[in-house]
Amino acid sequence: MMVYILSFILFLVGLYGIITRRNLIKIVISLSIMEFSIFILLVLIGYIDGGIAPIITDQVINPTYVDPLPQAMVLTAIVIGLATTAMLMAIAIRLYRKYGTFDIREIKNLKG
């Protein structure tokens, strides 16, 4: 149970960062920290004691595999996380060029 609680604490740290920080870069970093905590939680749920990696092999007789389904889902989520992070960084650099700061309090002007 300890590991589940620790990964949830990691999630809370990311959430705290998103709500309290005013720097766009730090908000993006906090978002990716929240993503990481969800990945580790899903993979932890699928772990089986004494299980081997889900790759079919002849060398182990009657093998137990760890659950491959969460791993497949997390693989998708990691790649989507890269896409969102790249998108957010592109928006951040555009905003910096327009306003000269990463401060979200200064970025109030919505005119294009």
Next chain:
Amino acid sequence: MELTISILLGFMIIGAIFAIHAKDLLSSVIAAGIVGYSLVICFLLLKAPDLAIVQIVVETITLIIMVAVVIDSTREELKVKIDTQQIINISLALIFMLVLVFFFARAIESLNPLGQHTLRMASAYVGDPAAKTGSANLVTGILFDFRGYDTLGEATILFTAAIGVLTILRIKGKK
């Protein structure tokens, strides 16, 4: 196993807290790298080699993008004054976190302890059906055969994000 993962998660939490509170944006980005690369080690320990490979590539690309953005703009963190707005934000964050802790404490009761997981849905993918896909790697078999539409959606999202990044970086804004 549980102890090793706990120590690594502790390092990740310390790295995350430092990343959020660092005075320099470049060290903040590097501290976010601690979290990502510790995740790679966790994946390797949890018998997920595919995830470790993907995560190490993705983390490196993310780090390069972030360092490029920070070097291209500014490294200084904003001066944070403790004003009313900040106090309201922090208390809102704490209330929100307390609510989440309450629901997590209820949700954790239905989870099995680490390592006691039983295959429910995945039992349809492991074993005999896996041989039909012709893939020795079960994760690849699930990703490209049983759940091919998920991968199609993932490819769509990647393509859309690439177009979005190109569009955002190309247009000239009005002054």
